[in-house]
Amino acid sequence: MDRFEYAKLDPAETVICGHKNVTLYDGDYKTSFHRGNIILTATRFFWTLGEAWLSLQLRYIVYIECTVTDTLFGSKIKTIVIHLLPSDNTNPGPVACVTGNYIKLDFKDKVPEGFFDVFQKTIGEKKWLIGKIPHHIRTGIGGIEKNIYEKQKASDVSITDAFKDLDRLMITAKDMVMISKNISEKIKEKQGAISDDETVRFKSYLLGLGVDDPVTRSSFTDSNSYYTTLCKEIIKIIQVSLDEVGGTMALAEVYCRVNRARGLDLLSPEDLMHACFMMNSDTSSPIKLKQFDSGVLALQSSMCEESVVLKKIVEALKISGSLSAQELSTSIGVSVLLAKEYLLTAEKNGKSCRDESIEGLKFYLNKFLEEN
Template sequence: MADRLAWTDGQLHFGEVTITTQGGVSIHDGSDKTDYQKGFVTLTSHRILWKDKSAQVELALSAIVFCEKKDALLTSKARLVCTLSRGQEPKRPGPFSSSRYDEIQFEFRDGGCNDFLRLIQEELVKKRWLLQPVKPSATTTNDQLHRTGISGIENHLAHQLNVQHQSISGAFQDLNKLMQQAKEMVSISKTIANKIQEKRSDLTSDETIRFRSYLLSLGIDNPVTKESAGSQYHTSLAKELANLLEKALKDTNGIMTLSDAFCRINRARGYELISPEDLLNAAVHMEELGLPVRLRVLSSGIKSFELTNRNEKKDLEEIASLVKTVTSMSADQLANQLGIPVIVARERLIAAETNSLLCRDDSIEGLRFYPNLF
């Protein structure tokens, strides 16, 4: 729905803040290429702004139903796909008069799609555009609009304080609702999972995959708490986490960064969240308890979880074989192929190089790895 794009001068509205900017971004109307290529895209609390040397357009966040990432292909880079609602407000002037699609795609040719997706999803949850103050009435004079001095400063500070208060109040209301419904969601997810297990023979492969994605990490029964475990809290928590992460690690090539694990664990615990310190303190007990998951510090200093029975040598040989089949490979390509974070993929390639399985070519085009023929 590229017809939802409107011309703009790029100026921020009152109360609007800039979140991030990324270069090398092109606009697609659905899957169709447009003339708006390799510009700068800016995310604000209210809009997505895109500009190049000749044009500036905007897309209101209120028009976006949801966003998702479309992985890079051989002929294109990663894309941010924004599915739009069919709004009832009057159409503003823009570069497109009509569109046959219900989505706009932003192609990130210079990277940054993952971070942009994460930030825009956060803004879609906050809905800060709903707190935008009403525009001044037609009877307001220019002197009143541009009033300066002590009175003007006090009014501006009072308005900012009111907006912040509304934002914080709304956030806590949403959090309280989430806490009230979390226990019920855990119970529902368990019931659905049991029914799927009973009907497994009647489900097709596609249906099983779809249900599995819906139920991923929706809840843990009776999560360990400081009140229930007492002095054994961290060792008991370590056992619970190992049980959860063991299943997840088998689907992520046997390794997961500490930050990814933190998000997955708290999503699974639902209403009994843990702090980063509790996660780390529990993780250091895993190896001494003989659990199937252990904490590992990568050469770059990044902490990660991995399966205890993971065969390092075999994994590196498989990576070297993958590189050999395509002649050369970057960390981005390996990450896409294995479904792991880019930083972990880079660590894997460097480890294979250290074991003389690969060699590198570090040029202006980036770091690539090749089979070691010597």
């Protein structure tokens, strides 16, 4: 009887059959579970009376047999003996101690027609194993691999889900750009209606939205023409700001500005670099990619002559006496990286000389060469 536990019928379980007036025997001894109902499902056997529910997992059953009882009116089958495996049950049940390896079901009159066969068949099917089978297989390396694969699949699905919204946003954003284009055209037509000042301001907002029709890789079949077109776009975007900063701009800054202008369909650093390399093969390009000796890449306007830069550095050195890259960058408004390149270029041309000390690297006018 210790294989029994307190458990109610799960609504998800399918009832195979049920009968009334059954008394449970623990071994040969009659128990207090008298004349209740029994229910058989695919994995469990229930005995219930009123509020009391007992369940026996079918996996404990080794085999069942009928016993014949002799009565005054001849013999009839009234009892089913159920032989059981030892218990490994940890759930609470009506009996805790082991008394025997079998229990008996005693029917009031006789075992209903066909119940024994159905019971036998249910045990034979071993439905309780089905849920467990995959777990048994999932051991060892194969199991681990399968586990990982399933986890990846799950995260794939969630990532795709997460970016679905973004895709929609991209589609809408394209429309937004279209609308802004339309508005700016309309404004052009109705130039008189609003003041010039407002128009200019509004236009600058719209331009801030970025490039109308960004060059994307998907619209090209071969990467060479993609880069050539991209290169033209970059020149268009960067030319004005390049002149503003004095003709030279480090590639990192170019990257930020170009992607800021595109807003969407951002470029990868590699694509940008490849496109910039195209500038040097095109002789008519107003902007060139320049590699400094240290390997720093920068875009340089063709107007921006080295001699002009050198003159500027010499001027700055004359004013302040000595300059670190940091100081030069603030005084002429370029990045520190470029300022350093300028100073090194000046040094290479004999216009400046260096002073390395605990205070850092500083540059002075090259008095060594000047004196003579």
